[in-house]
Amino acid sequence: xxxxxxxxxxxxxxxxxxxxxxxxxxxxxxxxxxxxxxxxxxxxxxxxxxxxxxxxxxxxxxxxxxxxxxxxxxxxxxxxxxxxxx
Amino acid sequence: xxxxxxxxxxxxxxxxxxxxxxxxxxxxxxxxxxxxxxxxxxxxxxxxxxxxxxxxxxxxxxxxxxxxxxxxxxxxxxxxxxxxxxxxxxxxxxxxxxxxxxxxxxxxxxxxxxxxxxxxxxxxxxxxxxxxxxxxxxxxxxxxxxxxxxxxxxxxxxxxxxxxxxxxxxxxxxxxxxxxxxxxxxxxxxxxxxxxxxxxxxxxxxxxxxxxxxxxxxxxxxxxxxxxxxxxxxxxxxxxxxxxxxxxxxxxxxxxxxxxxxxxxxxxxxxxxxxxxxxxxxxxxxxxxxxxxxxxxxxxxxxxxxxxxxxxxxxxxxxxxxxxxxxxxxxxxxxxxxxxxxxxxxxxxxxxxxxxxxxxxxxxxxxxxxxxxxxxxxxxxxxxxxxxxxxxxxxxxxxxxxxxxxxxxxxxxxxxxxx
Numbered sequence: 001x002x003x004x005x006x007x008x009x010x011x012x013x014x015x016x017x018x019x020x021x022x023x024x025x026x027x028x029x030x031x032x033x034x035x036x037x038x039x040x041x042x043x044x045x046x047x048x049x050x051x052x053x054x055x056x057x058x059x060x061x062x063x064x065x066x067x068x069x070x071x072x073x074x075x076x077x078x079x080x081x082x083x084x085x086x
Numbered sequence: 087x088x089x090x091x092x093x094x095x096x097x098x099x100x101x102x103x104x105x106x107x108x109x110x111x112x113x114x115x116x117x118x119x120x121x122x123x124x125x126x127x128x129x130x131x132x133x134x135x136x137x138x139x140x141x142x143x144x145x146x147x148x149x150x151x152x153x154x155x156x157x158x159x160x161x162x163x164x165x166x167x168x169x170x171x172x173x174x175x176x177x178x179x180x181x182x183x184x185x186x187x188x189x190x191x192x193x194x195x196x197x198x199x200x201x202x203x204x205x206x207x208x209x210x211x212x213x214x215x216x217x218x219x220x221x222x223x224x225x226x227x228x229x230x231x232x233x234x235x236x237x238x239x240x241x242x243x244x245x246x247x248x249x250x251x252x253x254x255x256x257x258x259x260x261x262x263x264x265x266x267x268x269x270x271x272x273x274x275x276x277x278x279x280x281x282x283x284x285x286x287x288x289x290x291x292x293x294x295x296x297x298x299x300x301x302x303x304x305x306x307x308x309x310x311x312x313x314x315x316x317x318x319x320x321x322x323x324x325x326x327x328x329x330x331x332x333x334x335x336x337x338x339x340x341x342x343x344x345x346x347x348x349x350x351x352x353x354x355x356x357x358x359x360x361x362x363x364x365x366x367x368x369x370x371x372x373x374x375x376x377x378x379x380x381x382x383x384x385x386x387x388x389x390x391x392x393x394x395x396x397x398x399x400x401x402x403x404x405x406x407x408x409x410x411x412x413x414x415x416x417x418x419x420x421x422x423x424x425x426x427x428x429x430x431x432x433x434x435x436x437x438x439x440x441x442x443x444x445x446x447x448x449x450x451x452x453x454x455x456x457x458x459x460x461x462x463x464x465x466x467x468x469x470x471x472x473x474x475x476x477x478x479x480x481x482x483x484x485x486x487x488x489x490x491x492x493x494x495x496x497x498x499x500x501x502x503x504x505x
Contacts, residue, residue, distance in 0.1 A: 019157035037158065044226045052213075052223050 001080045006073050009053070009085075010046070017045040028069035050076070054083050088484045088504050092384030093353040098339035102269040103505060105346040106181025106334035107443050108173040112145030112327050112430045116176060120440075121447045123429065124455035125477055129311035130430045131325050137212065139292040139299070143310045145327025145431035146289065154244060164206060164231050165287035167240030169330035169436075170197055174241045174281050181334040182346060183279070194277030195238045195251035196267040197332070198260025198284030200434035200492065202253065203232035204291040237285050241332075249277050257492025258396070259357070260284045261331065261438025262500050266355045268335045278340060283439035285330035298324055301365070303400050305431075314432075315459035316397035316404050316425045317467035317474075324398045325431030331439035338505075350446055350502040353485070354383025360495025367403055372410035372497050376487065379499040380414075388418040389485055390501070392454055393471075394445050395425045396489040398432045405466040407489065412469060422480065424473045425457040438490030438498065448483040449504040 001009065007028075014023055014036070021036045032038050046066055050056040056079050058066070065075035088094075093101055107117045112130025114120030123130070134144035151160045151168045154175040160168055174195070178185050210224050217223040230236070238251040250271070256263035261284030268282025288294050298304040305323040307313035314325040341348055356378035360368035380387060393411060397404040415421050426441040427433075433440050448454055456473040463474065483504065490498045 017158075017161070019161065041162070041226060048223070048225065052217065057222075 001083050001085050003073050003077055005085045006076050006080055007069060010069060010072055013046055013049045016049070017042050026069060031067045032069070054080060056080060089389050091353045091503055092382065093351060093503070098342065099337050100273055101338035102272050102335055102352045103338050103341050104333050104349045104352070104446070104502070105336050105341050106177040106183070107331070107349060107446070108176025108178070108180060109329070109331040109440060109443050110147045110149040110169060110172055111329045111433070111440055112147055115147070115149040117180070117443060120444060124426065124444050125453060127458050128429065129314070129458070130327070131310045131313055133310055134289065136289070136292045136295060139295045142295050143305060143307070143313050143325050144289040145325060145329065145433060147328050159244070162227060163240045164236055165290050165328065166199065166202060166237040166285045169285045169287060169328065170237040170241045170332065171244045173283070173285070173330040173332040174245060177281060177332045177334045183334065183344065188279060190246050191248045192278040193247045193249045194268065194271050194280045195241050195247055196264050196271065196280060196282040197238040197241070197253045198256055198262070198264030198435045198439065199237060199253045200257050200260055200286060200288060202234055202236060204293055205287055206231040208291055208293060241281065256498065257494060257496050258432065258434055258437055259490045259492040259496045259498035260435040261440065261442070262355070262488060262490040262498035263357060265333060265335070265352065265439060265500055266357065266498065268333070269352045269355070272335060272337055280335040281332050282335055283330070283332040284435040284437070286328050286434035286436040288434045289326050289328045294326055298326065305399055312459050314399050314428050316395070316399045316428055317457060317464055317472065318460045319462045319464045321399045321401065321404065323400055327431035327433040329430065329433035329436040329440055331436055331443050333439070348505050350449060350486070351505045352500060353503040354379045354385065354501035355499060356382060357496065357498045360497065362495060365493055367406040367491060368495060369406045369410035369413070371495065372407060372489070372491060373413045375497040375499050376410065376414050376489070379487065379501050383501045385485060385501065387414050388420065390415070390418070390421050390487045391480060391483045392445055392448060392486045393421055393423045394441050394486060394488040395423060396491045397425050398427055405464070407491070408467045408469050416470060419470070421471045422454045422473050422478060423469050423471045424454055426455070428458045438488060441490070442486070442488040442500065442502065445486050445488070446502065448480070448486065452480050452483055454478045454480060
């Protein structure tokens with residue numbers, strides 16, 4: 001997956017877990033929590049969905065990398081570069 | 087004038103009244119619509135299909151889940167939680183209480199449930215099956231969704247209630263048990279405003295259908311609306327339903343002080359246990375429960391105007407309840423007996439509370455809705471006063487007695503008086 005495809009995948013997950021939020025104006029450089037109604041259970045949903053959809057495992061000590069869209073994509077790029085977009 | 091009961095001799099601070107009704111049933115999402123459906127003989131049973139079990143019938147609710155919850159809260163919670171949130175908000179609105187200024191630390195939430203957690207556990211097992219049973223794919227939401235207090239807790243979260251909240255697990259007697267718990271907590275001064283009744287999400291677990299089917303107790307009929315047929319010779323079992331009914335309960339003194347409309351007073355109640363079988367009912371113990379409720383209310387059997395039966399449409403259960411009722415009410419020519427499951431199926435933890443709500447309007451309109459789908463009355467169920475297929479009018483309705491029984495031999499009875 002390319003960085004753009006990873007971003008689309010994260011957006012798709014966010015649409016599921018935060019259905020009341022408008023994601024059109026998401027600023028990739030700002031933390032999710034400043035823009036969306038997300039709590040710790042929601043971040044676990046992101047981790048869980050990546051595990052279920054792509055078998056990507058994110059250890060707890062790396063959770064801080066999921067703070068914003070840009071940090072998430074950067075973190076996932078090496079883990080998902082060999083995964084084909086479905 | 088209503089005939090006196092023991093409760094009417096208590097100070098107003100000890101008298102518990104119903105001031106609001108919120109419900110969702112398979113044939114109505116508010117009290118008035120539900121009542122209208124009962125008077126028009128409108129069933130809420132539909133064709134239904136569920137994972138593994140396949141095609142069957144169920145009582146399905148279509149309330150607007152997003153009227154009081156965000157999409158995210160619906161997704162995060164349970165169906166029983168959504169039913170609870172909807173019915174609690176509806177009850178509060180119906181009560182007319184100035185909710186913004188109610189002390190939320192003095193509100194108690196008491197929700198009867200038959201079972202809770204089966205839906206979510208089945209879902210998670212289904213999900214991890216797709217991952218070769220890798221438990222690392224088991225949702226972190228599973229525990230908060232399946233703790234036994236979940237439906238009551240979701241209501242508390244939604245309403246900002248900081249007083250006590252919990253569920254009352256009482257099999258299919260739970261709707262009455264929730265109501266009784268609310269009244270007791272008001273009398274004990276544990277709260278000043280109780281939200282009490284029952285909820286059911288049971289149609290979303292295949293296990294309940296499979297288990298009733300294995301027990302030869304699941305209804306089948308080519309016409310879904312005729313599948314739930316208590317007292318009929320061709321009854322074939324239970325139609326599982328979802329639903330909920332929560333009441334706002336207050337002390338009479340508080341209700342009067344705020345000028346609340348009062349829909350009835352809890353004048354008597356009883357819960358007892360068969361202690362004879364896991365599943366089969368015990369009519370002797372059921373009759374004792376009814377008599378205990380009457381005694382506590384200070385009423386004679388012939389002072390009851392409507393008996394709302396528990397009967398679920400099983401061969402044995404209906405006949406046994408009729409045996410119990412015959413022993414208490416056979417000498418009472420004016421008592422009318424009906425059944426609400428014939429319209430909506432068996433709403434499990436919500437059944438007792440919903441069926442009571444279906445009858446409460448009779449205090450005002452003095453009409454008794456019938457048991458429908460009785461084409462050929464089973465002689466074993468031919469009770470004096472059974473209202474069949476057509477509504478009946480009464481000169482006056484002062485007291486309603488509501489039966490609700492459950493597995494493991496739990497029996498519950500509430501008596502509501504007109505006020």
